[in-house]
Structure formats: structure tokens, C-alpha cells
Amino acid sequence: MAEIDTSGGGGKHKGGVRSKKMSTRVDLTPMVDLAFLLITFFMLTTTLSKPKAMQLNMPKKTDNEKDKQEVGECQVLNVLIDTLDQVWYYEGLQVAGLQKTGFDPSAKDGGVRKVVLDMMKKVPNTCPLTSKGNKRDAIVLIKMLKGARYKNMVDILDEMDVTGCKIYAIQEPDPIEVEAVENGGTVKTFNKDVVQETQK
Numbered sequence: 360m361a362e363i364d365t366s367g368g369g370g371k372h373k374g375g376v377r378s379k380k381m382s383t384r385v386d387l388t389p390m391v392d393l394a395f396l397l398i399t400f401f402m403l404t405t406t407l408s409k410p411k412a413m414q415l416n417m418p419k420k421t422d423n424e425k426d427k428q429e430v431g432e433c434q435v436l437n438v439l440i441d442t443l444d445q446v447w448y449y450e451g452l453q454v455a456g457l458q459k460t461g462f463d464p465s466a467k468d469g470g471v472r473k474v475v476l477d478m479m480k481k482v483p484n485t486c487p488l489t490s491k492g493n494k495r496d497a498i499v500l501i502k503m504l505k506g507a508r509y510k511n512m513v514d515i516l517d518e519m520d521v522t523g524c525k526i527y528a529i530q531e532p533d534p535i536e537v538e539a540v541e542n543g544g545t546v547k548t549f550n551k552d553v554v555q556e557t558q559k
């Protein structure tokens with residue numbers, strides 16, 4: 360029990376006997392209980408701030424035919440991230456014309472952010488309309504190569520949030536894509552089976 364005891368007492372001093380004072384005892388136990396009650400109250404009623412990096416707007420899987428979208432080759436952007444924090448990208452479903460950039464938006468080429476923004480502007484104007492007469496949106500396929508860092512995955516997902524990209528997904532890279540990155544952006548071998556598997 361927490362308490363303060365300021366005991367007093369009488370005694371002899373010059374001029375006579377001092378009157379004895381009663382001791383003052385203060386019990387601090389209720390104050391401790393109140394402090395814990397207040398801490399508990401504020402812990403339960405305060406909304407904790409959530410990190411923005413984890414607020415992902417990933418598209419939800421659906422089996423409803425109405426929610427499925429037509430995908431055209433002209434609206435697909437493939438983004439591959441290697442072990443050296445480099446970003447490789449190409450448009451379409453066939454691995455061709457790989458280009459390299461980074462994550463820094465202040466770089467000379469604008470980084471992967473500019474690539475995604477340019478694709479988002481390009482697709483609605485150049486791709487044909489859907490069967491329902493609607494404009495198409497850009498689709499970004501994110502592929503992490505073996506050995507790529509988790510930090511880079513968080514960075515690319517942040518870029519999707521910053522650019523406002525509506526449709527994106529994380530997929531496993533195809534063997535022909537891995538080969539292209541290892542060869543500096545060019546595919547030295549041509550395998551029909553691999554290309555057909557990539558197009559599926």
C-alpha cells in the first residue's frame with residue numbers, strides 16, 4: 360500500500376514543552392488505481408495509426424462472370440524486380456524490348472513511377488474499347504525474381520498506390536523472363552513452349 364506518513368511528535372525545547380502534533384497519513388492507493396484506469400481507458404479508445412505501406416488495394420478474386428474483365432495485350436505492363444534493386448519492364452504478353460529503370464522518381468528517366476503513369480495514360484487512348492464499349496485500364500503484373508528483397512516489393516506496391524493504378528497483381532516470373540533479365544534484357548533462346556505458356 361502506498362502511503363505517506365509524516366509523523367510528528369512533541370518534545371522539550373527552550374521555553375517549555377511543545378504540544379504533540381497528530382501524524383498525517385496519506386493513502387495513495389486510490390491514485391494508483393485511478394492512473395491505471397485512465398491508461399486503460401485511453402488505450403482502448405484511441406485509434407492506432409496504421410502504416411500506409413500495408414494499406415493495399417489489391418483486386419479481390421471473384422467467380423462472378425459480370426465482374427471479370429476482358430484483358431487485351433495492349434493494356435498489360437510487366438514489371439520485374441531483380442536482386443540488384445533494378446526494375447525491368449516490358450509491355451504486352453511476349454517478352455520483348457525489356458528496358459531498365461529504378462525506384463527513384465527524381466532520376467533522369469523518372470523511375471518506375473513514370474513508366475506506370477505513362478502506361479495509365481496510354482492504354483485508354485490507344486487500346487480498343489471492350490465489347491461493352493468501355494475504355495480499358497492499365498494492368499500491371501509485378502514479378503519478383505529469385506533473391507529480390509522484400510523492401511523492393513513494398514516499394515513497388517507503394518508506387519501502385521501513389522500512381523493510383525487500379526489493377527495490379529503479384530505473379531511468379533516465367534523462365535523466359537528470368538533468362539531475359541540474366542542476359543541484360545535480351546532473349547537468346549527461343550522456345551515455343553515457353554512463349555505459349557507465357558501467353559496463357
